Amino acid sequence: MAGFLKLLRNNRNYRCTWMGQVVSEVGDNFNNIAVFALVMDQTHSGLAISGVMLARAVGMITAGPVAGVVLDRVDRRKAMIVSDLVRAAIAMCFLFCTGQRSTGLLIFLSALLMFASPFFTSGRASILPVIASKAELHTANSLTQTTQWTSVAIGAFLGGATAKGLGYNVAFGFNALSFLVSAACISLLRVPFGASFKAERRDISEDRVARPWQEYREGLAYMGRTPLILAIALVGVGWATGGGAAQILFSLFGEVVFQRGAAGIGEVWGAAGIGLIVGGIVANVWGKKLRFEAYKRLIVVCYIIHGGAYVLFSISRSYGLALFFIGLSRAAVAVSSVMNFTQMLRHVPDEFRGRVFSTMESMVWATMMISMLVAGLASVTVDPRIIGVVAGVLSTTTALGWGWAQARGLLPEPPLSGVNPEEIEVHGEASV
Known part of the structure; x- marks a missing residue:
């Protein structure tokens, strides 16, 4: 925790980014819980979720593909601000969903909101090596992801309570306001000396016509x-085969299995966030x-714990034990995620970051879509x-x-991207 506080105290650019992240992501989870609870109120159906x-x-x-190409061509800070403003407008439109019997507008607005998101989330990941020094990079990545998950816990608990006590419109209104606060915070970022929020590209120049598909293929080739x-x-795809179903199951376990309504949905999401x-x-x-070698071994351990704890969550008859196991499952995922993102930030060249991060998001969400579809259809007839x-x-x-792949020697360490090994916070190999 001392490292987190030192980073926030000493790095103005990161502090501004972090403050915007806190508000906007808590607002996101207000929206998530409100939408899930509203759909369950209207339909009582896992298929609708x-x-x-x-x-x-x-x-x-x-x-994903569009955002990746855009973020590797334009000023990423400006792209993030536009994304926030667009999402604020979309979030306000959710106010029209309350009082309706149909979920059609909710579904449409949910799609629009997520379409605008990668321009911000992948942009934030892409500028992290710019706003954090080489020595700060791992700590900045850890704090960014930990803050995201803290927002899940706080936003889920508060979102569930707000939706139940104050109504859905308050939750949707806070979500819209949170994007405006985020845009204001990102607008305060200043380019560090000798750096830029626009990627240095060797494969394009300003006077050449944009080739979006070709540029995206170059990212895939990398x-x-x-x-x-x-x-x-x-790894993200493998997690998403079951992780997509989890998005449906959290609502079903809170509402149907444990019969605790919107508050139960918030508590399950909140335990996962903790x-x-x-x-x-x-x-x-x-x-x-x-x-590096210990890191690769740790990933194996993390996913064994994650899957096993999720199975125990699913079969627990005690509500308290279920919350504990979902928390343990997500803790293992978090360790893996932070380690993997740090490796990408250290090794992916600046010119490819936007495309790499957005492509990974698309791959994960494509797999989750299939997993969610199967889980939603199964929930009609199969025990959650x-x-x-x-x-x-x-x-x-x-x-x-x-x-x-590790045992076969298929995962060598790539060249570092603008980072010297002695500048990385590694002090000795820990056993896993």
Whole structure:
């Protein structure tokens, strides 16, 4: 925690980004819980929740390639501000959804909101090596992800309570306001000396016509010839085979299995968020000590714990135990996520960051879409606990693929991108 506080105290650019992140992501989770609870009120159907989540997935998948090319061509700070302003306008439109019997508008707006998101989220990831020094990079990545997960916990608990006590319109209104605050914070960023919020590109120049598809293919080609980056992307896909179903199951477990209404949905999401926070803090400490080979072993361990704990969450009859196991499951995911993102920030060249991060988001959401669709259809006739067990087992298979590639020596460390090994916070190899 001392490292987090030092970073916030000493780095103005990161502090501004972090403040905007806190407000906007808490607002996002107000929206998430309000939407899920409203859909359950209107339909009492896991299939309807699946429809909302599928719409979000379609929005994210569609936007990913476009956002990647845009972020690697334009000033990323400006792209993030535009994304915030567009999302504020869309979020206000959710006010028209209350009092309606149909979920059609909710589904449409959910897709639009997610379409606008990668321009911000991938942009934030892409500028992190610009606003954080080389020595700060791992801590900045850890704090960014831990803050995201803290927002899940706080936003889920408060969003559930707000939706239940003050109504859905208050939750939707706060979400819209949060994007405006985020845009204001991002507008305060200043380019560090000798750096730029626009990627340095060797493959294009200002006087050449944009070739979006060709540029996107170049990003894919970079991932294909860099085994570690491709493997990290596939880890996300492996997690999403069960992780997509989890998005449906959280609402079903809170509302149907444990019969606790909107507050129960918020509590399940909140427990998951607490686990992510704990995992993020642990990863921040371990990441400063772990060398590359130990990092690869740790990923295997993380996904075995994640899948096993999710299975236990699904079969627990005690509400308290269920919350504990979902927290443990998410803690393991958090450790893996922080470690993987730090590796990408250290190794992916600036010219490819926008395309790499947005492509990974699209790959994960495409897989989640299939997982959510299957889980939503299954929820009509199959016990949610059985669906949860299958989802946990699927997510665990990620460990098998990564472990096999590691054992075969297929995951060498790529060249560092603008980072000298002695400047990285690694002090010795920890055993895993």
